[in-house]
Amino acid sequence: DVKVTQSSRYLVKRTGEKVFLECVQDMDHENMFWYRQDPGLGLRLIYFSYDVKMKEKGDIPEGYSVSREKKERFSLILESASTNQTSMYLCASSQYSGANVLTFGAGSRLTVL
């Protein structure tokens, strides 16, 4: 089975801190995604990447950046965390071609104080 592993299940950070959320997948998928999930809003796409060093903005990229230096790893960076970035962050990956089925990690719940 495809495994998508997120580095931290729970994080607590202070306003203004730099935050790194790491995601690693082990099935050689081309596409990787970062979403945030908030009650009543579903999952909103922050950034996605369809190849190494390639990235594309999603619907809510403001306040976030990403890095994909290796195919298996996709990092989400909060340069200066703010309280409105308190959320559940979900990473997913998929094949580039054919049935583009998303596989999700377990999520990282970030609290910014």
Added chain:
Amino acid sequence: GIQVEQSPPDLILQEGANSTLRCNFSDSVNNLQWFHQNPWGQLINLFYIPSGTKQNGRLSATTVATERYSLLYISSSQTTDSGVYFCAVEQRTGGFKTIFGAGTRLFVKA
């Protein structure tokens, strides 16, 4: 951008009942997926269904791409079906952009 609307937002069922969840989308899409998020937060793909009908046990899904909607049917519901059901659609931009609806929260009572 594309809009994805799911209905109903919340649903309470007695165990054994059947239900239909709906997903409407505002533009043509490459594909459509249904997901279940369990109470522990894990999202599991149920169906990849850009068009037509698929069945998997007590669950089935139908997508009518020309009319821009999809339906998820749950028959003989069980308490383990509780959770949130999401519809997600994919549009091709530079890569594959997958957009989610707000979800339907289902609670099945024993």
